[in-house]
Amino acid sequence: MASLPIINMVKLDGEERQATMSKLHDACENWGFFELLNHGISIELLDKVEGMTKGHYKKCMEQKFKEFAKQALERGEELDTISNMDWESTFFLKHLPQSNITGIPDLEDEYRKVMKEFASEIEKLSERLLDLLCENLGLEKGYLKNAFQGTKGPNFGTKVSNYPPCPRPELFKGLRAHTDAGGIILLFQDDKVSGLQLLKDGEWIDVPPMRHSIVVNLGDQIEVITNGKYKSIMHRVLTQTEGNRMSIASFYNPGNDAVIYPAPALVKESEKENNVYPKFVFNDYMNLYVRKKFEAKEPRFKAMKAMETATA
Numbered sequence: 001m002a003s004l005p006i007i008n009m010v011k012l013d014g015e016e017r018q019a020t021m022s023k024l025h026d027a028c029e030n031w032g033f034f035e036l037l038n039h040g041i042s043i044e045l046l047d048k049v050e051g052m053t054k055g056h057y058k059k060c061m062e063q064k065f066k067e068f069a070k071q072a073l074e075r076g077e078e079l080d081t082i083s084n085m086d087w088e089s090t091f092f093l094k095h096l097p098q099s100n101i102t103g104i105p106d107l108e109d110e111y112r113k114v115m116k117e118f119a120s121e122i123e124k125l126s127e128r129l130l131d132l133l134c135e136n137l138g139l140e141k142g143y144l145k146n147a148f149q150g151t152k153g154p155n156f157g158t159k160v161s162n163y164p165p166c167p168r169p170e171l172f173k174g175l176r177a178h179t180d181a182g183g184i185i186l187l188f189q190d191d192k193v194s195g196l197q198l199l200k201d202g203e204w205i206d207v208p209p210m211r212h213s214i215v216v217n218l219g220d221q222i223e224v225i226t227n228g229k230y231k232s233i234m235h236r237v238l239t240q241t242e243g244n245r246m247s248i249a250s251f252y253n254p255g256n257d258a259v260i261y262p263a264p265a266l267v268k269e270s271e272k273e274n275n276v277y278p279k280f281v282f283n284d285y286m287n288l289y290v291r292k293k294f295e296a297k298e299p300r301f302k303a304m305k306a307m308e309t310a311t312a
């Protein structure tokens, strides 16, 4: 079976640049998911993020999760399967347009500082990736970043998650299957405990732990802007009976009032009338997504298209 494409970013600077860019293009076209090595974020910083995130979970989150887990398991026994709940412990750090990091309770100063530094590195890497995508798509440099700007710049945040061991993995998902709503998602995941899977050609494929790598996936907005050349991909997290999986997912998304639509350069003459991809304000999409996250994306695109037609 094919395995997740791995892009070694140092090769973008040498003789193998063209081959590596092609591999990236293929990964975006056929997978919507890939793994980055030598991405430029220091191993020391990643190790600090991982250590402090695990320490913070133990100290501040684990007890609360255990109480949630006890109740969830009781409900699971009654219902046989749980379809409206995820077996995860999370908190969300917002970085742009405005940081919420000083307002998050229970974070030690050093942890706050390390997460700020991490976010700034991930932001730079996201923007670098967006430009690599532009190059592969034949769009001018900065096109995707600009498309995300709106009046206040992009929405950029980090979801810090732990997926604790689950005694009944058949009853619960760590996170139910979904595509991501936004732009580009950069994931720093546990180096030992697995769980993340993506859906390719009808089969669930593991995204196995790989130390110090960054997993990237494309969200619904990239699908719209690229007019479907690149697609967002369904993914989910399974629960495990052993081990606590850490996952730190950073979402580089359009600003709330950014207007999203297929890049004209990627729309063929024959697609101009009746394009399946809509034009909308990003926040309107998010309002729909919060209610429909765990459903297919196509009806979301259709609903936005209907809104577009109604207001045209």
Ligand SMILES: O=C(O)CCC(=O)C(=O)O
Pocket: 159, 161, 175, 180, 187, 189, 196, 235, 237, 247, 248, 249
């Ligand atoms: O934890 C993971 O590996 C994936 C998280 C995810 O898909 C999400 O938060 O949207």
Ligand SMILES: [Fe+2]
Pocket: 178, 179, 180, 235
């Ligand atoms: Fe996701």
